[in-house]
Amino acid sequence: MRIFSLIMGLLCFSIWTQAQILNVSDFGVKPNTFVDVTESVQQAINASSEKENTTIVFPKGRYDFWPDKAEKREYFITNTSSETDCPSKIKSIGLLFENKKNITVEGNGSLFVFHGKMTCWAIDKSTNIKFQNIIVDFERPTMSEMTFLKVFPDSVIAAIHPNSKYTIIDNKLSWYGEKWGMNTYFTLLADTIQGTNMYSSSDPIQQSKATVIDPLKVKFEGDFSNTNYKAGQIFTLRDHIRDHVGVFVNLSKNIQFENLNMHYMHGLGIVSQFSENLFYKNINIVPSHGRAIAAFADGMHFSGCKGSIKIDSCHFKGLHDDPVNVHGTYLQIREINAPNLITVKFMHAQTYGMPAFFENDSIAFVHSPTLQTKGFGIVKGVKRLSDREIQLELTKPLPKEIIKGDAIENITWTPSLDIRNCKFEMTNTRGLLVTTPKKVVIENNHFYRTGMYAIMIAADAGSWYESGAVDDVLIRNNIFEECGYNIPSKDYVIAILPENHEYAKNDWVHRNIKIEDNTFKINGNLILKAKSTQGLIFTNNLIEYAPFVSPLDKDLPKTNASFDLDNCTKIRINNNTYNLPSKISVRCSRMSHKDIQTERKLPVVFH
Known part of the structure; x- marks a missing residue:
C-alpha cells in the first residue's frame, strides 16, 4: 500500500508539473473594473516561463489594456511603414509572449478593450501558443466614421458615430483619440445596405465649414457637387x-x-512573419456597435512563413484592405561582391529590417523582368549591413545568368495554404492574394462583393516585391458573388497576373492551377484573366447572372472577353454551364491553337 501511495503521489506530482493553471485574478487582475490591467497580465504571462503546458485563464468579463505600461519592442514588420512614414519601429504590446512555449490563453468569452494605438498581442520566438474564446475591440478605434443623413451640392449633414471623437476648430472638423490626432486621411464610403466599400476623398469635408447641430450631428457647408457622397453612406477615414x-x-x-x-484592429491586422504552422479557426474580423469597419488595413497577412497555414471558418467583413495576403519577399541583388558573395536589398518602402535569411536556407535566383528562376543556392552566412541591406555568403557561386538588379527569394520559408469555409465581404480590395509555391487549397468559401478580384495570384519584383510563383493551386466549391465593383470594365472574378515585364519563350511564371465546381454570380461576362501561366484548368463551374450593377460600372460597355489569356499554355476550359444573357468568349494573346482546349460552343479569338 505504501508503494502504491508513493507511485500515485509521484504520478500526481508529474501531472501537476506538466499542467499549470494561472488565473489572472491571482495577479490582481479583476474583470469589469475599467482599470489598466496590462502590467498585471504581463506578470501572469511571465510566471509561465518555468512551467510547461500552462493555461492562463481570464474569468469572463471586460479587461482594459493601455499602452502606458505595456511592454515595448522594436519590430520591423512587413508591409507597414517606411523610414519617412514612421521612423520609430517601437511597438506598444498589450500581451507579450517572448521565448515562451506550451501556453493556452483561455478568454472564456472575455472582452479585451485596447486604448490608444497598440498591438493587441505579440508572439515572438515562441512555440505551441494558443489563444481562444476572446473578443477584441478598441475604446476609440483609429477609424473615424459618420453617416451622411442629407447630401446637397452645397452642404452635407452627417451623424457622427459615438465611438468617433471629434472637435471643431476654426470651423474645421478634427478627429482625435486617446493620445493621438490625425493629419493625413485615407477615405472609403461604406454602404452597409449594398455591402460595398468604395474609394472616395475627404477633401470636400476637410475644406468645408463645419458647424455642430447636435452633439453627434454636424453640418458641412462647401462644394459637394462633384463628390460621390450619398445619403445613407458611412464616411470612414483613417x-x-x-x-x-x-x-x-x-x-x-x-x-x-x-x-x-x-471587432477592430489598428494597423495591418493579424500579421504572421517568418513563422511556421499556423492554424486560425473561427476568427471573425467584423465590426461592432453599429460601426462599418473592423480592420484598419488587411485582415490576415502572412509573409515569409513555412510549414502549413490553415484558415478555417473565418469571417472577414468591413476592411480597408485585403482580408488575406500570403506571400514571400523578393530582395534585389545590389552587388555581386564575389562569385559566392552578394549584397541584397529590401526595395519596397514599407518592407525592410526583418531577418529574411538564415544559415542553410535555400534561395532561388530570379531574373526580375521575366520572373524566371535561373538557379538555386544555399545560404552559408548572413551579415546585416543596414536596415535595408544584407550580405549573403553562399555555399556555391551564383548562376552566370544572374546580374545586378535581379532578385532572390527565400524558398525555405514558403508555406502550404488551406483556406476553407470562410466568408469574405464588404472590402474595397481583393478577397485573397496568394503567392506561394507550395500546395494551395481554396475550398467551400463565399466571396461576396469584394471590391476587386475575389482571388488574385500575382508575384512581382518591381513594385511590392511580393514573391512566390505558384505551382499547385486548387480552387473548388466556392461561391463568387458580384465581385469586382471597384474596377469597372475589368471586374474579373479571378486574376492570375504576375508582373513580368518581359516574356520568356517556352517558360511561364505560374503553373498548375485548377478551378472546378465553383459557382460564379456575375452581372456582366468577365470571369477569368490570366497571364504567363502553364496548366490552367477551368472545369465543371456554374456561371449565373446576378442583377447587381456597380455604380462605377453601369454606364460602361461590356466589351472584354470572358476569359482573357496572355502568354499561357496547356489551358483547358470545358464542362461549364453558362446561364448568362451576355456573350461568353475567349481572347488569347501571344498564344496559338495548340495552347488551349475549350468547349466547342465557346468562341476563341487569337491576337
Whole structure:
C-alpha cells in the first residue's frame, strides 16, 4: 500500500508539473473594473516561463489594456511603414509572449478593450501558443466614421458615430483619440445596405465649414457637387500610416487562434512573419456597435512563413484592405561582391529590417523582368549591413545568368495554404492574394462583393516585391458573388497576373492551377484573366447572372472577353454551364491553337 501511495503521489506530482493553471485574478487582475490591467497580465504571462503546458485563464468579463505600461519592442514588420512614414519601429504590446512555449490563453468569452494605438498581442520566438474564446475591440478605434443623413451640392449633414471623437476648430472638423490626432486621411464610403466599400476623398469635408447641430450631428457647408457622397453612406477615414499591427506572430511555431471576434484592429491586422504552422479557426474580423469597419488595413497577412497555414471558418467583413495576403519577399541583388558573395536589398518602402535569411536556407535566383528562376543556392552566412541591406555568403557561386538588379527569394520559408469555409465581404480590395509555391487549397468559401478580384495570384519584383510563383493551386466549391465593383470594365472574378515585364519563350511564371465546381454570380461576362501561366484548368463551374450593377460600372460597355489569356499554355476550359444573357468568349494573346482546349460552343479569338 505504501508503494502504491508513493507511485500515485509521484504520478500526481508529474501531472501537476506538466499542467499549470494561472488565473489572472491571482495577479490582481479583476474583470469589469475599467482599470489598466496590462502590467498585471504581463506578470501572469511571465510566471509561465518555468512551467510547461500552462493555461492562463481570464474569468469572463471586460479587461482594459493601455499602452502606458505595456511592454515595448522594436519590430520591423512587413508591409507597414517606411523610414519617412514612421521612423520609430517601437511597438506598444498589450500581451507579450517572448521565448515562451506550451501556453493556452483561455478568454472564456472575455472582452479585451485596447486604448490608444497598440498591438493587441505579440508572439515572438515562441512555440505551441494558443489563444481562444476572446473578443477584441478598441475604446476609440483609429477609424473615424459618420453617416451622411442629407447630401446637397452645397452642404452635407452627417451623424457622427459615438465611438468617433471629434472637435471643431476654426470651423474645421478634427478627429482625435486617446493620445493621438490625425493629419493625413485615407477615405472609403461604406454602404452597409449594398455591402460595398468604395474609394472616395475627404477633401470636400476637410475644406468645408463645419458647424455642430447636435452633439453627434454636424453640418458641412462647401462644394459637394462633384463628390460621390450619398445619403445613407458611412464616411470612414483613417491615417494612412501603419505604425502598429493588430496582432504580431514573429519567428514562432505551432500557433493557434480559435474563436476570436476581432471587432477592430489598428494597423495591418493579424500579421504572421517568418513563422511556421499556423492554424486560425473561427476568427471573425467584423465590426461592432453599429460601426462599418473592423480592420484598419488587411485582415490576415502572412509573409515569409513555412510549414502549413490553415484558415478555417473565418469571417472577414468591413476592411480597408485585403482580408488575406500570403506571400514571400523578393530582395534585389545590389552587388555581386564575389562569385559566392552578394549584397541584397529590401526595395519596397514599407518592407525592410526583418531577418529574411538564415544559415542553410535555400534561395532561388530570379531574373526580375521575366520572373524566371535561373538557379538555386544555399545560404552559408548572413551579415546585416543596414536596415535595408544584407550580405549573403553562399555555399556555391551564383548562376552566370544572374546580374545586378535581379532578385532572390527565400524558398525555405514558403508555406502550404488551406483556406476553407470562410466568408469574405464588404472590402474595397481583393478577397485573397496568394503567392506561394507550395500546395494551395481554396475550398467551400463565399466571396461576396469584394471590391476587386475575389482571388488574385500575382508575384512581382518591381513594385511590392511580393514573391512566390505558384505551382499547385486548387480552387473548388466556392461561391463568387458580384465581385469586382471597384474596377469597372475589368471586374474579373479571378486574376492570375504576375508582373513580368518581359516574356520568356517556352517558360511561364505560374503553373498548375485548377478551378472546378465553383459557382460564379456575375452581372456582366468577365470571369477569368490570366497571364504567363502553364496548366490552367477551368472545369465543371456554374456561371449565373446576378442583377447587381456597380455604380462605377453601369454606364460602361461590356466589351472584354470572358476569359482573357496572355502568354499561357496547356489551358483547358470545358464542362461549364453558362446561364448568362451576355456573350461568353475567349481572347488569347501571344498564344496559338495548340495552347488551349475549350468547349466547342465557346468562341476563341487569337491576337
